[in-house]
Structure formats: structure tokens, C-alpha cells
Amino acid sequence: MIEQPPANTPAVPPSPPSLFARFFSPGNRYLAPLLITSILVAGQLRFGLLESFSRTSLAIATAIILELVLGRLVVRKWPHLASAYITGISVGILLRSPDFWPYALCSALAITSKYVIRWRGRHLWNPSNFSISAMLLLAPEYVATLSIQWGNDIWAMAIVWVLGAFIVWRVKRFHITLTYVLSFLALSAVRAAILGDPFLSEVAPLTGPMYQLFIFFMITDPRTTVRSVRGQCVVVFLVAVVEMILRLAGSVVAPFYALAIVGPIAMAIDLSRASRAVASPIKRSA
Amino acid sequence: MERPVEPSRVVQVGVAIFFVALLAFPLAYKRYQRRNAAAHASASSSEILARYGFVLRESSRESGIHFTHQAPTLDPKLNHIMEQVASMGAAVSIVDFDRDGWADLYVVDSREGGHNALYRNLGNGKFEDVAAAVGLADVNQPGTGVSMGAVWGDYDNDGYEDVFLYKWGKPELFHNNAGKSFTRVTEEASLPPWVNANTAIWLDYDNDGKLDLFLGGYYPESIDLWHLKNTLIMPDSFEYAQNGGRKYLFHNLGGGRFEEVSRKMGIDSRRWSLAATAADLRGTGYPDIFVANDYGVSELYLNEGGKRFREAGKQAGIGFSPKSGMTASTGDVLNQGQFGVYVSNISEEGILVQGNNLWVPKAGSSGKDITYENMANALGVELGGWSFGAQFGDLNNDGFLDLYVTNGNVSLDKNRSYWYDYSKVAGGNRAIISDAANWPPLRGRSLGGYQHKRVWVNDGQGRFQEVAQLVGVTDVFDGRSVALGDFENSGVLDVLVANQRGPLLLYKDTVAPGRHWLELELEGTASNRSAIGAEARIFWDGRQQLQQVSGGSGFCSQNQRRLHFGLGRATAVDRVEIRWPSGRRQTLTAPKVDQILKVKEPS
Numbered sequence: 001m002i003e004q005p006p007a008n009t010p011a012v013p014p015s016p017p018s019l020f021a022r023f024f025s026p027g028n029r030y031l032a033p034l035l036i037t038s039i040l041v042a043g044q045l046r047f048g049l050l051e052s053f054s055r056t057s058l059a060i061a062t063a064i065i066l067e068l069v070l071g072r073l074v075v076r077k078w079p080h081l082a083s084a085y086i087t088g089i090s091v092g093i094l095l096r097s098p099d100f101w102p103y104a105l106c107s108a109l110a111i112t113s114k115y116v117i118r119w120r121g122r123h124l125w126n127p128s129n130f131s132i133s134a135m136l137l138l139a140p141e142y143v144a145t146l147s148i149q150w151g152n153d154i155w156a157m158a159i160v161w162v163l164g165a166f167i168v169w170r171v172k173r174f175h176i177t178l179t180y181v182l183s184f185l186a187l188s189a190v191r192a193a194i195l196g197d198p199f200l201s202e203v204a205p206l207t208g209p210m211y212q213l214f215i216f217f218m219i220t221d222p223r224t225t226v227r228s229v230r231g232q233c234v235v236v237f238l239v240a241v242v243e244m245i246l247r248l249a250g251s252v253v254a255p256f257y258a259l260a261i262v263g264p265i266a267m268a269i270d271l272s273r274a275s276r277a278v279a280s281p282i283k284r285s286a
Numbered sequence: 287m288e289r290p291v292e293p294s295r296v297v298q299v300g301v302a303i304f305f306v307a308l309l310a311f312p313l314a315y316k317r318y319q320r321r322n323a324a325a326h327a328s329a330s331s332s333e334i335l336a337r338y339g340f341v342l343r344e345s346s347r348e349s350g351i352h353f354t355h356q357a358p359t360l361d362p363k364l365n366h367i368m369e370q371v372a373s374m375g376a377a378v379s380i381v382d383f384d385r386d387g388w389a390d391l392y393v394v395d396s397r398e399g400g401h402n403a404l405y406r407n408l409g410n411g412k413f414e415d416v417a418a419a420v421g422l423a424d425v426n427q428p429g430t431g432v433s434m435g436a437v438w439g440d441y442d443n444d445g446y447e448d449v450f451l452y453k454w455g456k457p458e459l460f461h462n463n464a465g466k467s468f469t470r471v472t473e474e475a476s477l478p479p480w481v482n483a484n485t486a487i488w489l490d491y492d493n494d495g496k497l498d499l500f501l502g503g504y505y506p507e508s509i510d511l512w513h514l515k516n517t518l519i520m521p522d523s524f525e526y527a528q529n530g531g532r533k534y535l536f537h538n539l540g541g542g543r544f545e546e547v548s549r550k551m552g553i554d555s556r557r558w559s560l561a562a563t564a565a566d567l568r569g570t571g572y573p574d575i576f577v578a579n580d581y582g583v584s585e586l587y588l589n590e591g592g593k594r595f596r597e598a599g600k601q602a603g604i605g606f607s608p609k610s611g612m613t614a615s616t617g618d619v620l621n622q623g624q625f626g627v628y629v630s631n632i633s634e635e636g637i638l639v640q641g642n643n644l645w646v647p648k649a650g651s652s653g654k655d656i657t658y659e660n661m662a663n664a665l666g667v668e669l670g671g672w673s674f675g676a677q678f679g680d681l682n683n684d685g686f687l688d689l690y691v692t693n694g695n696v697s698l699d700k701n702r703s704y705w706y707d708y709s710k711v712a713g714g715n716r717a718i719i720s721d722a723a724n725w726p727p728l729r730g731r732s733l734g735g736y737q738h739k740r741v742w743v744n745d746g747q748g749r750f751q752e753v754a755q756l757v758g759v760t761d762v763f764d765g766r767s768v769a770l771g772d773f774e775n776s777g778v779l780d781v782l783v784a785n786q787r788g789p790l791l792l793y794k795d796t797v798a799p800g801r802h803w804l805e806l807e808l809e810g811t812a813s814n815r816s817a818i819g820a821e822a823r824i825f826w827d828g829r830q831q832l833q834q835v836s837g838g839s840g841f842c843s844q845n846q847r848r849l850h851f852g853l854g855r856a857t858a859v860d861r862v863e864i865r866w867p868s869g870r871r872q873t874l875t876a877p878k879v880d881q882i883l884k885v886k887e888p889s
Contacts, residue, residue, distance in 0.1 A: 073297055096639045098633075098669060099663070105312070108308050109308050115305075134309065136636060139315075142639075144634075144635070157715060196727075200721075200724045201724050201725065204713060204714025204719070207714050207715035207718065208715075209713075250705075250706040251706070252637050253636075
């Protein structure tokens with residue numbers, strides 16, 4: 001989405017935005033793919049992050065090919081491939097399996113879900129969140145989620161956090177990440193009190209790479225978040241609450257399931273309200 | 287504004303069916319695999335013997351082996367995670383300590399004050415514990431630490447295997463007095479006062495005819511696990527930890543004296559070592575050292591002419607993806623005349639799928655530029671469980687090396703799992719993970735417990751088939767150490783498994799009739815007398831297989847030194863080529879099959 005110029009446009013046209021500003025603008029669809037690719041390449045070269053390049057490539061290729069096929073078949077347009085690329089690369093990083101087929105299947109599920117599970121013209125689930133949750137539910141014998149760390153070094157973690165925070169701030173999604181992190185910290189204290197476990201053990205997951213991908217790339221996905229800033233904050237808080245409940249039940253993949261449960265419900269409510277808001281003036285006039 | 291184009295009904299229905307099919311695929315695949323397994327499982331024991339060529343029967347008690355491992359009780363500061371921290375120590379090694387021609391076994395205990403056992407093979411299928419009589423039982427006295435494993439090697443070339451006992455505590459060297467008794471010679475050998483070790487191997491790294499010793503630390507040697515100053519003792523990362531114990535390389539100076547030369551020789555690492563093995567991986571004539579590390583990548587120390595070691599894990603392709611290495615075993619898995627290295631890791635469905643590694647030399651790769659690729663998935667030996675010890679051996683005498691892998695970490699309450707808590711803290715930053723106080727209490731829960739084992743049969747066509755339950759390996763103890771040996775001198779490999787807080791198991795092997803074998807018992811003269819490092823390459827029936835005499839492999843274990851070759855239906859061997867550590871070569875032409883052949887290094 002490109003923002004419209006304000007009504008009181010000054011007489012002197014403003015100087016065009018700098019390359020920096022244009023690059024880090026919400027409208028740059030290459031920003032997220034570039035960032036996630038940088039993380040992947042750096043992580044692989046430094047820490048051996050991936051299960052293998054071939055498996056991640058399979059996930060990416062499947063996502064892109066299927067996006068092209070389904071886009072052409074269903075929407076009859078050649079789709080922009082940035083979204084499919086992010087889906088493929090997310091699957092390639094977050095999914096762990098010694099076999100090849102789960103990578104292809106997970107990517108295929110993600111892309112196909114966008115075209116099948118729709119409500120009022122929008123897809124409800126973040127595609128990779130949906131497909132990874134489905135794989136963990138349907139095929140736990142064959143897959144797990146990211147288990148590797150990124151060096152477990154405070155500086156490596158700090159770089160990812162600072163870079164990730166900067167990007168989500170530039171694309172105006174920082175409030176989502178911040179709300180989630182604060183909710184997680186507060187609910188960690190609640191979990192520690194309930195379980196009698198050390199507080200730091202409850203906070204520990206947040207310091208790992210799986211969460212860094214989750215809070216910067218998954219919960220901030222513009223296509224599957226509600227419209228209002230307040231609504232976005234409420235939704236991620238609810239994700240954190242559901243995650244806490246799942247964690248208390250001992251679910252290792254609680255964040256994925258929590259987002260998969262809360263996300264589509266919130267989207268459906270949001271789309272219904274939007275639809276009613278459009279319909280109500282007509283009703284009144286009738 | 288462009289109106290969205292509505293897809294046709296046919297396309298909509300088609301895509302929906304495709305989506306449902308994708309969702310159904312894992313369930314259908316699972317069902318197919320279960321049906322396949324059920325079809326195999328329905329076979330009778332005679333069918334199993336005919337199909338796989340062997341069956342195993344647990345026979346420890348009827349053989350007179352009554353040994354149950356006991357774990358240590360460490361500092362009370364670790365009480366909340368005691369079973370997890372004290373989850374190692376069960377270890378077994380095979381040796382003919384009295385040179386009577388029958389393989390004996392030494393098994394260690396890890397309770398403070400607990401006794402180790404030396405089971406002497408009586409040659410009639412029975413064993414008797416003679417550890418107390420020979421002075422190898424009472425070696426876990428409080429204040430000296432507890433046993434973690436033992437490796438045997440004739441360091442003074444007097445013809446009798448001596449034993450190095452490594453501990454979380456004071457390492458000890460015992461001299462074998464002609465198979466009658468053992469004398470503690472630790473001080474004369476100048477061994478360090480305290481090492482929290484979980485691996486040691488004998489090797490002659492400079493081929494000077496005297497056995498040297500590699501010792502790998504797990505916890506730092508500065509830590510006395512019974513008297514902790516604080517709880518900052520855990521690895522600082524689940525995958526990149528470098529705050530473990532140091533490594534030692536003791537050069538044998540002769541006369542029972544050793545010099546520690548690790549740093550001088552280029553071995554300087556603080557990864558958390560759990561297994562090591564030495565083999566001439568590049569055909570240089572000198573043994574390289576492969577180290578499997580917990581919480582990190584494996585290390586490969588290339589031997590540069592006995593003068594220095596160079597760590598080349600990344601260069602060789604094995605030093606990237608960090609896992610939880612717990613065994614290191616070599617074997618010529620594809621009968622190509624080259625060693626592959628098997629490393630066990632952790633796999634738990636839906637939680638952590640590291641997969642075990644089988645490092646096989648890449649095609650066309652050899653010599654100083656050798657590189658490896660992980661063929662575990664391609665060959666079907668990847669998913670074990672919480673895998674510890676593993677050994678290669680031809681269990682069915684078909685001429686191809688099979689693989690025995692034991693699994694299981696901590697089995698407490700069967701219905702409550704610690705996995706969630708473990709994964710929670712293991713993914714955390716070093717400031718959190720490295721402090722044991724931050725680890726949630728175990729509270730009697732299991733962590734990777736009650737796991738079935740894996741016995742993978744090599745089909746000779748580049749695939750392994752898992753047959754553990756079918757051939758009789760049904761135990762679910764927390765397996766640690768695996769050692770293979772021919773206890774009845776009958777040409778078949780029996781399997782010993784030491785279990786943490788569990789019984790020592792002896793799986794006796796029965797091989798289908800009509801399969802032949804050859805065993806080689808090597809003795810060095812110019813080389814070390816144990817012949818550790820000697821290679822034998824056997825040629826028969828258009829095939830070849832390479833084996834070596836090992837000074838320790840797997841997890842805290844040592845196979846029988848005698849080499850065992852299965853030959854399948856072949857009734858003749860073309861030749862055996864032996865390369866001794868001294869560099870001497872020897873060829874045995876057309877040796878008879880089905881015999882134990884004693885071979886002395888020619889002068």
C-alpha cells in the first residue's frame with residue numbers, strides 16, 4: 001500500500017525521499033525478503049542454521065512454483081513472488097526434518113491455504129504459521145521446529161533484535177512486537193508463579209532464534225493482522241495469553257499453535273466488522 | 287479499480303481437493319509405514335532368522351552376569367535436576383585380560399563407593415566376577431570421583447592389556463600383572479589429579495610402537511561435582527558450548543611414564559566431549575582423531591605425520607551443524623575400503639529432530655583433502671531417539687557391517703515428560719542456560735526415556751533396515767555403552783549393552799546356518815603389541831572390507847580387539863592385506879574360513 005499525500009500539500013513540492021527512506025518504507029515489498037535472506041545466509045555461514053541448503057531450496061522452490069501456478073489458475077494473474085519467497089524461506093528455517101518431503105509439503109500447504117481458506121476475499125491464516133502448525137499436528141513423527149540457536153551469544157542476539165526492531169519500526173509494526181514481548185514477559189512471571197519454576201527459565205525461549213523469527217516476521221505479517229493499531233495490540237496480547245495456556249499444558253510449539261488459533265478468529269471478526277461498517281450506511285439510507 | 291476475477295467453479299473445487307489431499311498425505315504416509323511394519327512384525331522367529339540372518343537373545347543372567355549400574359549423587363545444589371546431570375557412567379569394554387583366548391568384559395559403576403566388575407569368561411558360556419580378586423573393583427571411593435569408562439591397551443608391550451579408568455574424578459592407570467592382578471601406576475604415569483572425562487582412547491599417534499592416550503573432558507576439570515562453589519556449571523549453549531573440559535594427549539615415553547602434549551600437538555578445545563575414536567581416515571599411515579561433542583559440532587584432528595594435529599572439522603565437512611554428539615564409531619559401511627564415522631544425536635518426535643550422522647567420504651575424496659557427507663538419511667540410519675552408544679559389526683555374517691544403536695536418556699515417571707521444560711531452557715541465552723539454578727526441577731519426570739533401540743541391518747545395496755524388535759532387542763533401559771565381541775569363539779558377534787541405572791545386558795547372537803566368517807587376532811612386534819591402529823583389508827568373492835584394531839570407540843566402550851569378518855555364503859577368501867602401525871605390510875593368501883587366525887607382525 002502506498003500512502004496518499006496529505007490534503008494541505010505545500011506549494012513547494014518536498015524533496016523526494018532518500019534511497020534509505022524508500023528502501024526502509026512499508027511499501028518496499030523486497031524489504032522483508034532481503035532481511036530474512038540476510039539472516040538466513042549469515043546464520044548458515046556462521047552457525048550452520050539450516051538443516052541443509054537443499055531442503056530450504058526445496059521449500060522455497062515449491063512455494064514459488066505453486067504460487068505461480070495457483071495465482072495463474074485462480075486469480076488469472078502472475079502474482080508478486082515476495083510473499084511466496086518469504087513463506088518458503090520461513091518453512092526452510094523453522095521446519096526441521098531429516099526427510100525432504102515435509103519441506104515440499106509444508107510449503108505447498110502454506111501457499112494453497114491462501115487460496116482455499118478465505119473469508120471475504122482475504123486469507124485468514126499466516127500461511128507459514130498455518131502450514132507449520134498443521135505439520136506439527138499431523139506429522140510429529142517426521143518434523144519438529146527450529147531447534148538450533150544462533151550462537152547463543154549476547155551480541156548475535158542483540159544484532160538480530162536491534163535489526164529486527166528497526167525494520168518493524170520502519171514498516172510501522174513495532175507496536176505489535178513490543179506488545180507481544182511485554183505480554184510474554186508479564187505472563188512468564190505468572191507461569192513461574194503457577195509452576196514454581198525459575199522466572200528466567202520461563203523467559204528463556206524469548207531469547208532464542210525461533211522467537212526472533214516469530215516476533216519479527218510472523219505476528220507482524222500485514223496480510224494477516226487486523227486493521228487498527230489497538231486491535232493489533234489486543235490480538236497479540238491474546239496470542240500471548242493462549243500461548244501461556246498451551247505452555248502450561250506442556251506444548252513445546254505453543255507460539256505457533258497460539259497464533260494459529262487466535263489469528264484467524266481475530267481476522268474473521270475484523271473482516272466482519274469492516275463489512276458491517278461498509279453495509280450500515282446503505283442500510284440507514286434504505 | 288480492477289475487479290477481481292472469480293475463478294471457475296471447477297478450479298475452486300480442484301484447488302480445494304488438492305488442499306485436502308495435502309493435509310491427508312502425512313496421515314496416509316503414516317498408515318502406509320505402519321502397515322508395512324506390521325507385515326514384517328508378523329513373521330515367526332524362524333522366518334526372522336531366515337529373513338535377516340540372525341536373532342539376538344538377552345542372556346546376561348543365565349551367563350552369570352548380575353550387574354546393575356548405579357548413578358552418582360552429586361552436590362545437593364543439583365538435586366532438582368540430579369538424574370539429568372548424573373545421566374552418564376554406564377560403560378563396558380571387552381578385553382582378554384588373562385590371554386586365555388576368551389573375551390572377558392569390564393563394566394563400571396558410578397555410585398560413590400560402588401564396585402566395578404571384571405567378568406572373566408570361563409569358556410563355557412558362563413562368566414565370573416574377578417574384579418575384587420585382581421584389584422579392579424573398589425575404585426570409586428568417595429573423594430576420588432566415580433567411574434565413567436575404561437579402555438584397555440598394552441602400554442608397556444608386555445603382552446597383557448592394561449587398563450585406563452577415566453572418571454568424573456581422578457583418572458587411574460592400572461598395570462596388568464600377567465593376568466593375575468593389577469597394580470595402580472597412576473602417579474608414575476603423571477596423570478592429572480582430576481578430570482571430568484567421558485571419553486578416552488588408546489592410540490599410537492606417532493607410530494613409535496608405544497601406545498599413547500587421548501582423554502576428553504566433559505565438565506571442566508576445575509569442577510568437583512560433589513563440592514560445587516556455585517551452580518554455573520552447565521554448558522553456555524545448547525549448540526555452541528565451549529566451556530567444557532579440556533582435552534589431554536598423553537605421549538608414552540616408555541617405562542610407564544607419560545607426557546601431556548595436547549597443546550603442543552595442536553589439540554586445544556573446551557567443547558563438551560562425549561566420544562572419540564582414532565583411525566587412519568586418509569591413508570597417511572597415522573591415526574586421525576574424531577571427537578564427538580555434546581552441545582556442539584564434532585571435531586576432526588588430522589594427524590600430520592605424528593608431529594602435530596590440525597583440527598579440520600569444517601574443512602572436512604563435519605564441523606558445521608552443531609548437534610549433541612554422543613558416540614563415534616568407524617566402519618567400512620559400503621565395503622569401499624574407506625571408513626565412515628557414525629555419530630549419535632538426539633531425535634524426539636515433534637520436539638527435536640537432530641538425526642544421527644553417518645559421515646561417509648565423498649566420492650573421489652581421499653588423502654589430505656578428504657571431505658565427508660552425511661549419508662545417514664540416504665542409508666536409513668538417521669532417526670534413533672536419544673541415542674548414545676553405537677557400534678558397527680557384521681551381526682549376520684553376510685559380509686556387510688550392520689549397526690547397533692542404543693537409545694534412552696532418563697526414564698523415570700513414564701507418563702510425565704520433562705521435554706517441555708528442557709526445550710524451554712535449552713533454547714535460552716547463555717546467561718540463563720549455563721546456570722543450573724535456572725533449570726526447572728525434574729520432579730520425577732522422564733526425559734527421552736523408555737526408548738526402543740535400533741538394530742540396522744545393512745542390505746549391501748546402500749540401505750539399512752531397522753529390525754531391533756524383530757530380532758529380539760526389546761529392552762527399553764537407558765542405554766549408554768555398546769560393545770561387540772565373540773564371547774564363544776564361534777564366529778558370531780554378541781552385543782553387550784551397559785544401561786544407566788539399569789542392568790548390563792548380553793545379547794547372544796545366533797546366525798543362520800551356511801554363513802561363513804574369519805576372525806583375525808593381531809599382535810604387534812615393531813608396532814604396539816595390542817596392534818591398535820593395525821588395518822586389515824580382506825578380499826573375497828569380488829568384494830572387500832576394511833577394518834582396524836581400535837583402542838576405543840562408541841560411547842565409553844571398547845569392542846573386542848579381535849577383528850571379525852562375515853563372509854556370507856563364500857567359502858574362500860582371496861587374501862587379507864594387513865598394514866601394521868609400524869608401516870609394515872603383510873599379505874595372507876587364501877586363509878581358511880571359519881577360523882580365528884592369530885597373526886604376529888613379521889619382523
